[in-house]
Amino acid sequence: MATPIPGAKRAPGRLFLHIQLGEVQTTMGKIVTVDEELCIGCGACAAMCPKKILYVHEKTGKCKVTDENQCDRRRGCEGACPVEAIKVTGKGG
Ligand code: SF4
Ligand code: SF4
Secondary structure: OOOOOOOEEEEOOEEEEEEEEOOEEEEEOOOEEEEOOOOOOOOHHHHHOOOOOEEEOOOOOOEEEOOHHHOOOOOHHHHHOOOOOEEEOOOOO
Protein backbone atom coordinates (compact mmCIF):
# COMPACT_ATOMS: atom_id res chain seq x y z
CA MET A 1 0.00 0.00 0.00
CA ALA A 2 1.44 3.37 -1.02
CA THR A 3 2.01 5.98 1.66
CA PRO A 4 -0.04 9.13 0.98
CA ILE A 5 2.01 12.26 0.27
CA PRO A 6 1.10 15.12 2.64
CA GLY A 7 -0.49 17.93 0.66
CA ALA A 8 -1.34 15.70 -2.30
CA LYS A 9 -4.94 15.61 -3.47
CA ARG A 10 -6.32 13.15 -5.98
CA ALA A 11 -9.02 14.02 -8.45
CA PRO A 12 -10.13 11.85 -11.35
CA GLY A 13 -7.27 11.77 -13.83
CA ARG A 14 -5.30 14.44 -12.01
CA LEU A 15 -2.72 14.73 -9.27
CA PHE A 16 -1.98 18.10 -7.74
CA LEU A 17 0.85 18.54 -5.30
CA HIS A 18 1.19 21.76 -3.38
CA ILE A 19 4.49 22.23 -1.58
CA GLN A 20 5.16 24.98 0.91
CA LEU A 21 8.75 25.63 2.00
CA GLY A 22 8.80 28.83 4.00
CA GLU A 23 7.67 31.51 1.56
CA VAL A 24 8.36 29.35 -1.48
CA GLN A 25 5.38 27.64 -3.05
CA THR A 26 5.16 25.56 -6.17
CA THR A 27 1.93 24.31 -7.64
CA MET A 28 2.64 21.24 -9.70
CA GLY A 29 0.03 19.79 -11.95
CA LYS A 30 0.54 17.01 -14.43
CA ILE A 31 0.32 19.52 -17.28
CA VAL A 32 0.87 23.09 -16.06
CA THR A 33 3.35 23.97 -13.31
CA VAL A 34 3.94 27.43 -11.84
CA ASP A 35 7.02 28.19 -9.76
CA GLU A 36 5.64 30.76 -7.38
CA GLU A 37 9.10 31.74 -6.23
CA LEU A 38 9.87 32.99 -9.72
CA CYS A 39 6.40 34.30 -10.64
CA ILE A 40 6.14 38.10 -10.44
CA GLY A 41 2.38 38.14 -11.06
CA CYS A 42 2.60 40.15 -14.27
CA GLY A 43 -0.38 38.35 -15.82
CA ALA A 44 1.22 38.01 -19.26
CA CYS A 45 0.47 34.29 -19.36
CA ALA A 46 -3.16 34.78 -18.30
CA ALA A 47 -3.67 37.53 -20.88
CA MET A 48 -2.66 35.31 -23.76
CA CYS A 49 -4.02 31.94 -22.62
CA PRO A 50 -6.63 30.95 -25.24
CA LYS A 51 -8.32 28.58 -22.82
CA LYS A 52 -8.60 31.19 -20.03
CA ILE A 53 -7.31 28.76 -17.44
CA LEU A 54 -4.66 31.05 -15.93
CA TYR A 55 -5.16 33.96 -13.56
CA VAL A 56 -3.21 35.99 -11.02
CA HIS A 57 -4.47 35.34 -7.51
CA GLU A 58 -5.78 38.51 -5.89
CA LYS A 59 -4.09 37.96 -2.52
CA THR A 60 -0.89 36.08 -3.34
CA GLY A 61 -0.19 37.93 -6.60
CA LYS A 62 0.92 34.64 -8.12
CA CYS A 63 -0.27 32.81 -11.22
CA LYS A 64 -2.79 30.03 -10.64
CA VAL A 65 -4.26 27.39 -12.92
CA THR A 66 -7.99 26.62 -12.89
CA ASP A 67 -8.46 23.51 -15.03
CA GLU A 68 -5.26 22.28 -16.58
CA ASN A 69 -7.15 19.53 -18.42
CA GLN A 70 -8.37 22.22 -20.82
CA CYS A 71 -4.78 23.19 -21.68
CA ASP A 72 -3.95 23.01 -25.40
CA ARG A 73 -0.26 22.43 -24.56
CA ARG A 74 0.86 24.88 -27.21
CA ARG A 75 2.99 26.60 -24.60
CA GLY A 76 2.09 30.17 -25.39
CA CYS A 77 2.25 30.97 -21.70
CA GLU A 78 5.81 29.72 -21.47
CA GLY A 79 6.87 32.08 -24.23
CA ALA A 80 5.00 34.99 -22.65
CA CYS A 81 6.47 34.58 -19.17
CA PRO A 82 9.40 36.96 -18.64
CA VAL A 83 10.87 34.91 -15.79
CA GLU A 84 10.27 31.33 -17.00
CA ALA A 85 8.01 30.58 -14.06
CA ILE A 86 5.43 28.53 -15.93
CA LYS A 87 6.06 25.17 -17.56
CA VAL A 88 3.80 23.00 -19.67
CA THR A 89 4.42 19.31 -20.19
CA GLY A 90 3.76 17.51 -23.45
CA LYS A 91 3.21 19.03 -26.85
CA GLY A 92 0.06 20.51 -28.32
CA GLY A 93 -1.21 20.09 -31.84
S1 SF4 B 1 -0.24 26.05 -22.94
FE1 SF4 B 1 -1.79 27.42 -23.79
S2 SF4 B 1 -3.78 26.71 -22.99
FE2 SF4 B 1 -2.15 25.78 -21.74
S3 SF4 B 1 -1.96 27.16 -19.99
FE3 SF4 B 1 -0.42 27.79 -21.51
S4 SF4 B 1 -1.42 29.38 -22.76
FE4 SF4 B 1 -3.04 28.31 -21.60
S1 SF4 C 1 3.76 35.32 -17.06
FE1 SF4 C 1 5.09 34.28 -15.58
S2 SF4 C 1 5.54 35.84 -14.04
FE2 SF4 C 1 3.77 36.59 -15.20
S3 SF4 C 1 1.97 35.85 -14.00
FE3 SF4 C 1 2.43 34.28 -15.56
S4 SF4 C 1 3.78 32.78 -14.52
FE4 SF4 C 1 3.77 34.66 -13.29
